[in-house]
Amino acid sequence: MATYQIGVLNGDGIGPEIVQATVEVIAAAAEFAGTTTFDFVSLPMGWEGIEKHGEPIPAITKEKLLECHGWIMGPHDSSAYPPEQKEKRNPSGELRHTFDLYANIRPSKTMPGIKSVVGEADLVIFRENTEGFYPDRNMYAGLGEYMITPDIAVVNGVFTRKAAERIAHAAFRMAMQRKRKVTIVHKANVIRLGYGLFLDTCREVARQYPEVQVDDYHIDAMAAHLVRRAKDFDVIVTTNMFGDILSDLAGELVGSLGLAPSINTNDRQAMAQAAHGSAPDIAGKNIANPVGEMLSMVMLLDWLASRHQDQELHRIARLVEQSIMTTIEEGICTRDLGGDATTTEFTAAIIKRIGSGGK
Incomplete structure (x- = not known):
């Protein structure tokens, strides 16, 4: 049974909500597959980094990321940071620069149930x-x-x-x-x-x-x-x-920028990061759409599968992807997509489908 260490950077605004929803979904899929485990390592970033270490991306975060197979990054609200922090690279730019993540790969594909x-x-x-x-x-x-x-x-x-x-x-x-x-x-x-x-x-x-x-x-x-x-x-x-x-x-x-995933990679490391922002106006209200972040993690799983020649990761990625699509197609979705599900309800619905093999 392979184990992969995944760095978790919650970020600002809706970041903690959608990142944690993604972690729950990936963990459920790994448990269902029974062939792979993920060691999720929470690391400070954004306001958490500023409050604990005086930096949006503290040195300890960069050091720990070097030990990870990949990482998931939530959105940041750098426009609201203290003036001295605004003079620096924002968290996304800092990680892309530090690790030379030269390729930002952003797919756009129509989905069943999404206009x-x-x-x-x-x-x-x-x-x-x-x-x-x-x-x-x-x-x-x-x-x-x-x-x-x-x-x-x-x-x-x-x-x-x-x-x-x-x-x-x-x-x-x-x-x-x-x-x-x-x-x-x-x-x-x-x-x-x-x-x-x-x-x-x-x-x-x-x-x-x-x-x-x-x-x-x-x-x-x-x-x-x-x-x-x-x-x-x-x-x-x-x-x-x-x-x-x-x-x-x-x-x-x-369909929606809220559905848009991406990864950043340098061929040796990769970071999953949804294309959208931190939406501070809805932070903490349990209504954020986590699909972009979840599909970014699906991309990271596929990247890891190719890098490590691990077909089980591809299978886990397909299980998560299919469960998301099935859930949306059945009309269970967050408010921005015309539904009435909360973030946690939507996440629970996806996990339920994972438990039945994505159906």
Whole structure:
């Protein structure tokens, strides 16, 4: 029986509610399968980290994460942190930077029982996670933005061949397991050097995957194409900011950003993290939707299964995924999806279906 150590970072706002709901569901699935155990290790993050250690991501958390097979991260409310903390990277950016989690993988897929505004769609966005126009992540030290005068702000965008190559390879490897189609999204017609380097490097990588069909779009055109014909896309690879924007758009188009999962990985470590925010306005009310976080953990299980050649993890992931889908299809869901179930009621319904094999 294999045991996997999973770091648990509850986060802020609705984070503790949806992360704990996810832990309960995964634990129930592991118990049902009877072949795998998870050692969940709670670590301070966000307000908990600030109150106990003076940092949103204290050193002890980073040290313990190195010992974990993977970890699940709740959303953070960094906009509400004390002024001295706002000057630093937010918890998500800090972990992505510290562990060089270069690939943010965000699928968007229509679900039974959830209304989609674009019909059927099943795509996955590979977002480069370490540079571009996100100044908290693209510098070795310091932040890449400056106030030249009180009325002039300058932001540096960083584009490297190394970063483009590795995110492109990750996207093309995924495409080989899917429909063998990759779409590159950029703005090389205007930001010719930065996005030109990204586009050219992705095309160079594409030549190593001759079985994969490749096309590319400018970001503004791509946003329109997603709205009009999301079903035509399979794997999308793009830069940090564009990937952030497009994945939020795609999540809403197929049903709700509250359903949108993601993982962040560097090929050796991975972090499950829902794409949505901390929703402090509904925190503690037991009405938050945990699906995005749960499906992020499903992605982490699949990632661990591939990394450790453990088919039991794939089976546990499918059991959790099927139980979530069955529950939603039967009309049991939280208020944001048109239902009346509380977070705990929804979680209990999923666990009940896990106990019957996902049916």
